[in-house]
Structures are given as C-alpha cells and as structure tokens.
Amino acid sequence: MIRIKTLEEMEEYRKTAGTLSKAVLRRAGKMVKPGVTTLEIDQMVEGFIRLHGGTPGFKGYGGFPGSICASVNEQIVHGFPLSNVVLKDGDILSIDTGANKAGWAGDNAWTFYVGKVSDEVKGLCECTRDCLKAGIEQAVPGNHLGDIGHAVQTLAESNGYGVVREYVGHGVGHDMHEDPNVPNYGRRGRGVKLQAGMVIAIEPMITLGTRKNHVLANGWTVVTDDGMPAAHYENTIGITKDGPIILTQDELGPWCNMQGGE
Numbered sequence: 562m563i564r565i566k567t568l569e570e571m572e573e574y575r576k577t578a579g580t581l582s583k584a585v586l587r588r589a590g591k592m593v594k595p596g597v598t599t600l601e602i603d604q605m606v607e608g609f610i611r612l613h614g615g616t617p618g619f620k621g622y623g624g625f626p627g628s629i630c631a632s633v634n635e636q637i638v639h640g641f642p643l644s645n646v647v648l649k650d651g652d653i654l655s656i657d658t659g660a661n662k663a664g665w666a667g668d669n670a671w672t673f674y675v676g677k678v679s680d681e682v683k684g685l686c687e688c689t690r691d692c693l694k695a696g697i698e699q700a701v702p703g704n705h706l707g708d709i710g711h712a713v714q715t716l717a718e719s720n721g722y723g724v725v726r727e728y729v730g731h732g733v734g735h736d737m738h739e740d741p742n743v744p745n746y747g748r749r750g751r752g753v754k755l756q757a758g759m760v761i762a763i764e765p766m767i768t769l770g771t772r773k774n775h776v777l778a779n780g781w782t783v784v785t786d787d788g789m790p791a792a793h794y795e796n797t798i799g800i801t802k803d804g805p806i807i808l809t810q811d812e813l814g815p816w817c818n819m820q821g822g823e
C-alpha cells in the first residue's frame with residue numbers, strides 16, 4: 562500500500578530526517594581520504610546523528626551492523642563499515658545512510674572519490690549522478706514508475722554501463738522502506754501511476770562492467786561478478802503537483818560541495 566503524504570508532511574520530513582540525513586552524508590564525505598577506515602566514518606556518523614537528535618536508521622535494521630553502508634569499489638551496496646577497510650588513493654566509497662528524526666526515516670547515498678580516481682571511474686560516477694537527476698525529472702504526477710526506470714536505464718546503458726536490477730529504490734516515510742519499489746530499469750508508461758503525495762527514494766546503482774552481482778558470505782554485501790567498480794547515488798524526493806522536490810537536502814542543497822566542488 563502506497564502511503565500518500567501531504568505537502569505539510571513532506572516539509573516536516575525535509576526539515577527533520579531529510580536535512581539531518583543530508584548533513585551527515587556531506588560530513589561523512591569530508592572524512593573520505595586515503596588512510597581513513599570505513600569504521601571511523603561510521604562512528605562519526607552515529608555520533609553526529611545522535612548529537613542532532615536523531616537515531617541512525619540503518620543500525621540494527623534487519624540486523625545490519627553499522628550506521629552507514631560503506632561500499633568500496635566493486636561493492637555495489639550494503640558494505641560493512643570495518644576497522645580493517647582502509648581507504649586508499651584511487652578507491653571510490655559509496656556511503657548510504659539515513660537518520661530517523663521526528664518519526665520520519667531519512668535515506669540518501671553518494672559515491673565519494675578517495676584521493677585521485679581514474680577518468681574511467683569518474684565517468685561512471687558522473688553518469689550515475691546524471692541518472693539520478695534524470696530519474697528525478699520523471700517523478701511528476703501522471704507519469705509512471707516505468708518512466709523513472711526507463712530514464713535511468715537509457716542514460717546508463719547508452720554510455721555503456723550496467724544497471725543493477727536486483728536492488729531498487731523504494732517508498733519512504735515513517736518507515737525507511739515503503740511501497741512502491743522503484744526500479745532503475747523499465748518501460749515508458751508502465752508500472753504504478755505517479756501522483757502528488759508520493760515520497761520515494763530514487764537510487765541508481767550502476768556498474769562499469771557487468772551488471773551481474775552476488776552477495777558475499779556475510780549475507781549482506783553485494784559485489785559485481787567481474788570485480789569492476791559500481792557507483793550509487795540516492796535522494797529521497799516528494800512528488801507534488803508542481804513536480805518533484807528533493808527532501809534530503811540541507812542548507813547547501815542536495816548536490817553542492819558533495820564532491821568535486823559542484
């Protein structure tokens with residue numbers, strides 16, 4: 562069942578869970594440097610969220626151990642933050658995190674560069690971010706879920722990248738995962754019709770090589786079958802009659818200074 566939100570509820574979401582989730586993700590990104598462990602970033606994130614009156618939405622969710630998913634290079638999603646994962650120059654780190662606040666569940670993700678990354682990997686990341694923007698543009702009343710997926714898939718595949726099928730975006734609200742599922746592939750005009758009041762997380766997961774993937778022995782972490790890198794960007798958005806509004810944004814907005822000075 563899709564839970565429709567009022568404009569006031571969306572605004573409340575943005576001011577509480579949305580703002581804190583973006584603020585902590587931005588802060589986490591500033592820690593991303595060679596020599597830092599993903600556990601150190603996780604610990605900062607948990608402390609920052611609690612300091613600002615929230616609780617880490619990921620910690621303990623389905624048994625997940627961390628406050629962030631920290632996915633390095635070929636890890637697509639659900640990487641564990643660990644003391645023995647030391648970032649090194651040229652890596653990419655996808656951080657997926659959310660703060661729960663005032664009864665709302667935040668969710669957003671960004672792939673950060675560790676030091677200097679190759680042009681090839683930078684191209685993957687830039688395209689994945691463009692895929693997220695293209696998906697958001699389609700989130701207007703009257704369109705269908707398939708229009709979002711189609712936009713993401715077309716942009717990624719036309720650039721020669723793979724689109725992960727097994728993991729998808731989702732509705733968001735008082736719970737981190739609500740209906741509907743929001744796939745990153747699809748056909749125009751297919752799927753659930755979008756309407757004002759829907760709040761969804763759009764989160765393309767795009768691969769440099771094959772889109773095929775598997776789960777590691779820890780039961781969580783998803784990696785590409787060919788060991789090539791994957792990128793992951795996510796924003797939670799609200800659909801209004803005037804179009805989409807990004808709810809996971811702080812005073813600097815959804816994109817500014819997240820990476821590369823944009």
Ligand code: MG
Binds near residue numbers: 668669730762764795
């Ligand atoms: Mg999500």
